[in-house]
Amino acid sequence: MEPIKVFELSKEYLESLREAIELTDIDFIKQSFDGVNEADIAALLDELNMQEALYVLRLLEAEVAADILIELDEDSLTRVIYEMEPSELAAYIDQMDSDDAVDILNLLTVREREDVISHLQEKEKSAHILDLLRYDEDSAGGLMAKEFIKANKNWNVIQTIEEIRRQAEKVEKIYSIYVVDNKQHLLGRVSLKKIILASSDTKIADIYEPELISVPTHLDEEEVAEIMRRYDLESIPVVNAKNKLVGRITVDDILDVIREQSEEDMQAMTGISADVEESDSIFRISKARLPWLLIGVIGGLMGAKIIGFFEDGLSKYIALASFIPLVAATGGNVGIQSSSLVVQTLASKSVFDDTPWQRFIKGLLIALLNGVVLGLFVFAVVKFIYGFEAIFGFTIGLAMFCVVLLASFMGTVTPLVLNRFGVNPAIASGPFITTANDLIGLAVYFGVAMLLLNL
Amino acid sequence: MEPIKVFELSKEYLESLREAIELTDIDFIKQSFDGVNEADIAALLDELNMQEALYVLRLLEAEVAADILIELDEDSLTRVIYEMEPSELAAYIDQMDSDDAVDILNLLTVREREDVISHLQEKEKSAHILDLLRYDEDSAGGLMAKEFIKANKNWNVIQTIEEIRRQAEKVEKIYSIYVVDNKQHLLGRVSLKKIILASSDTKIADIYEPELISVPTHLDEEEVAEIMRRYDLESIPVVNAKNKLVGRITVDDILDVIREQSEEDMQAMTGISADVEESDSIFRISKARLPWLLIGVIGGLMGAKIIGFFEDGLSKYIALASFIPLVAATGGNVGIQSSSLVVQTLASKSVFDDTPWQRFIKGLLIALLNGVVLGLFVFAVVKFIYGFEAIFGFTIGLAMFCVVLLASFMGTVTPLVLNRFGVNPAIASGPFITTANDLIGLAVYFGVAMLLLNL
Secondary structure (H helix, E strand, O other): OOOOHHHHOOHHHHHHHHHHHHOOOHHHHHHHOOOOOHHHHHHHHHHOOHHHHHHHHHHOOHHHHHHHHHHOOHHHHHHHHHHOOHHHHHHHHOOOOHHHHHHHHOOOOHHHHHHHHHOOOOHHHHHHHHHHOOOOOOEHHHHOEOOOOEEEOOOEHHHHHHHHHHHOOOOOOOOEEEEEOOOOEEEEEEEHHHHHHOOOOOEHHHHOEOOOOOEEOOOEHHHHHHHHHHOOOOEEEEEOOOOEEEEEEEHHHHHHHHHHHHHHHHHHHHOOOOOOOOOOOHHHHHHHHHHHHHHHHHHHHHHHHHHHHOHHHHHHOOHHHHOHHHHHHHHHHHHHHHHHHHHHHHHHOOOOOOOHHHHHHHHHHHHHHHHHHHHHHHHHHHHHHOOOOHHHHHHHHHHHHHHHHHHHHHHHHHHHHHHHOOOOHHHHHOHHHHHHHHHHHHHHHHHHHHHHHOO | OOOOHHHHOOHHHHHHHHHHHHOOOHHHHHHHOOOOOHHHHHHHHHHOOHHHHHHHHHHOOHHHHHHHHHHOOHHHHHHHHHHOOHHHHHHHHOOOOHHHHHHHHOOOOHHHHHHHHHOOOOHHHHHHHHHHOOOOOOEHHHHOEOOOOEEEOOOEHHHHHHHHHHHOOOOOOOOEEEEEOOOOEEEEEEEHHHHHHOOOOOEHHHHOEOOOOOEEOOOEHHHHHHHHHHOOOOEEEEEOOOOEEEEEEEHHHHHHHHHHHHHHHHHHHHOOOOOOOOOOOHHHHHHHHHHHHHHHHHHHHHHHHHHHHOHHHHHHOHHHHHHHHHHHHHHHHHHHHHHHHHHHHHHHOOOOOOOHHHHHHHHHHHHHHHHHHHHHHHHHHHHHHOOOOHHHHHHHHHHHHHHHHHHHHHHHHHHHHHHHOOOOHHHHHOHHHHHHHHHHHHHHHHHHHHHHHOO
C-alpha cells in the first residue's frame, strides 16, 4: 500500500490524461481514477481546460463528480458550472451536503441560483439550501451544514440508532449526536462511543453531556475557528437567537477558513490585491501587484518633493543624503514589528488583553528603549567610526530616536483603529501604511537636521 | 444556557480568584470552576503567578489538573512543572494522553524526564511515552498519540465493541477504528457509524474501507497538516517503515500546528526573533526585536557608506538625493511581493508546480512588465510634472526599471535557495533580505546615475 495516493499524481500522468481525453479513451480515464481521492482528481482537473474538465466530470458517477466539484479551485469551478445547464448542476448539487451546495450556489447570480434550486430533486435539501443562503458567507451560519444527527432527550438508545440508520446516507461523518428538547432547543451532546457502550433501553437524557459549546449563527467564521482550536473540537453546533439547533460546523471547513485567513493576512502585508497564485497568468499577477507598487511609487515621489523642500540645507550638508535610507528603513522595520505584534494579539482575542491605554504606555516604553539603544548606536558609529563631527552624529542619532518613537506609535495605533472600524488589521503592515510611515520619517529626519544643524 | 463559557471570564473574576487564593477560600475556587472548560481555566492560570497557579492546580482532581496543564501556555507550564516533585508531575502525566505527556516531558532535561517516567503508575503508558520520545518533535511521530482503537480484520463487530469498551477510558475520541492484520500492518478503517449499523456477527473484514490515507512517522508536521486539510480528515493513522500502525494524529493538534506555522511565518517576515507576545515584558519584547532592528540599522549605515562613495556626483546633482527613498521603497516592495508568492507556492507543494527554470522565466517577464510600467510612470512624473530635464527623468526611470528587475530576481531566488537548504523560506521576506535588497538597489541607482549623467 502506498501511504499517500497524492504522490502518484505527476505531470506525465496529466499528459496521458489529456491524450486520453482527446482520443475519448473512456476506459483509460475511468480506470486511472480508480481508488484516487476526489481531492486529487480535482487537483488534476484544475490543470485541464474547462472543456476537458467537463468531459471528465460527465464520465463519472454523479456522486463522485459532486465530490470533485466541491474540491475544485474557485476559478475552475466557476468556469465549469457556468457551462452547465441548471438541471445538470442541480443533479450534482443533489449529491452534496447543504454547506457545499451553498458555497457553489453563491458563485451564481440570484436568478441562476433560483433556476438551479428549482431543479433539485430532494425537497428537504432545497429547503435547507434556501435557509442557509440567508446567512452571511463569512459567519457561522454561512459555514454550517444542515446534515447532522440530533436526538430528542426522551429517546432511548434504540430510537437514536434508528435515527442514525435513517440519516446514514446523508450524514457522512457523525462525530457527536446533538441532544434537543421537544422545542428543538440544544441541550447537549452524546458521543457515538457512549451510544455503542450503552444498553439499548438507556434514555438519552441519562447519558448526554450537558456541557456543550455552541456558536450563534451570526458569529464571524474566524471566531468560530478560534473557539474550535481553543477547545479542541472537531464539530460545533450552531444555534439561532432562541437557542434552537439550526446547523453544525465541522473542522474540515475550519481548516480552510484558517488557511484562507493566513493567506489573506500575508497578502495584506505584502500588498497583492487579488487572490492570486504563482501559477496564474503574467497579466493577472501584474494586475494584482501593480496597484500596490504604484502606491509605493507615488509615496516615493511625494518623498522626493519633501526632500526637495530641504534641498538648500542638503546642499550645504551633503552627508545628510547618505543617511536617508537608514532612517527610512528603520522606520519601516519598527512600524512592521509593532503592528504585527498588535495584529497577533487582536487575532487571539483574549479577555485579559491590556486596555488600549495600557498598550499605548507599554508600546511607548518599548519604543523609548529601542529608540535610545539605536540612537546611541548610530551616534557612536557616525561619530567614532565614520568620523563625522559630534553635532552631526547627534543629529542622526536624535532623528533615529524620533523616527523609532513615531513609527512605533503609528504601528501600534493603526491596526487598533482599523480593527475598530472592522477592517482587517493586517493591512497595517502593508505597503500603504509603510509608505505613509516613510514620508513622516523623512519629514522628521530633515526637520531635526534643519533645527540642529542650523540649515 | 450561555453559548460560550469563555465570555464569562473577565478581569473582575481574575481579581476575585486572586483574592480567594490569598484567603485560601477553597470552596469559592472549586465552585467557580464548576462547568468551566479546562482551556478557560488554563487561560486564567496563565495570568496568575507560579505560586498561585500551583495552589489552584493542587486543589483540583488530578484528572482535571492534567487537562489544565496541557492547555497552559509554554511559559506558565514550564514554571509550574519545574516547581513540582517528579512524583507529583508523574501523577498528572498518568492522566494524560501519550502525545500530551511527551509534549510536557520535552520541556525537561533528559535526567528529569527519566526521573518522572520512573514514577509513572501505568507501565503501558511509560512504554508508550518512551517510544514517542524517540521521534523528532516536528514530525508525524512527534505529534501522534498511542491512544486509538484498532481492530483485527478477523474480528467481528461484537469483538470490536468489546475492544472499544476495554479502551473507552483511555481513548476519549475514537473517530475511526483502524483495521490491522495479524502482523499489525495497517489495512484500512471502519467508522463507528458502520459498527453501530452492522449486525453483531458481521466480520470487520467485510465492512472496512481499504482506501486509507496514512503518513509515515518521519513526515514533517506541516506536511501532515496539509494532507489532513486537503483530504478533510479529523484523524490520520501513522505507520512505520514496515507499514505497521504505530500511532494516530488528531485534528486538534493540527490546528495548533497551523497556528504556530502562521505565527512563525509572520515573525520571520517582521523580524521578531523569539516567540514573543504583546503581553510579555518590555525587556523580553525589546530583546526579541532589537537584533533585527540592529541588522536593519547596520544595513542603513552601510548604505550611508555606499552613498558617501558617490558624494561628489551627488553634490553636482543634488536632486539625486530626493529619489533615494523612492528607489529603496520600490525595491523593498517588489522583493517582498515576489518572495511571498514563491513562499505561498512552496507551502502548497503541488506536483504541478513550475520547474525552477519556468518560474525564473515567468518571474522575469512579470518583472519586465512591472519595471517598464513603473519606469515610464516615474519618468513621466519627473519630467512633465516635476519639470526636470529629460535625461534626469530617464535616469530615474531606468534606475527604477533596473531595481524592479533585480528585486524580483532576489525575491524569487532567495526563498527557493533557502527552501533547498531546509530553512523556512518566509524569512526571505524578512528584514535581513530586505536590507540586502536595499543596498543592492542603492548601488544600482547611483551606478545608473553616474553613467547616464556623466558624474
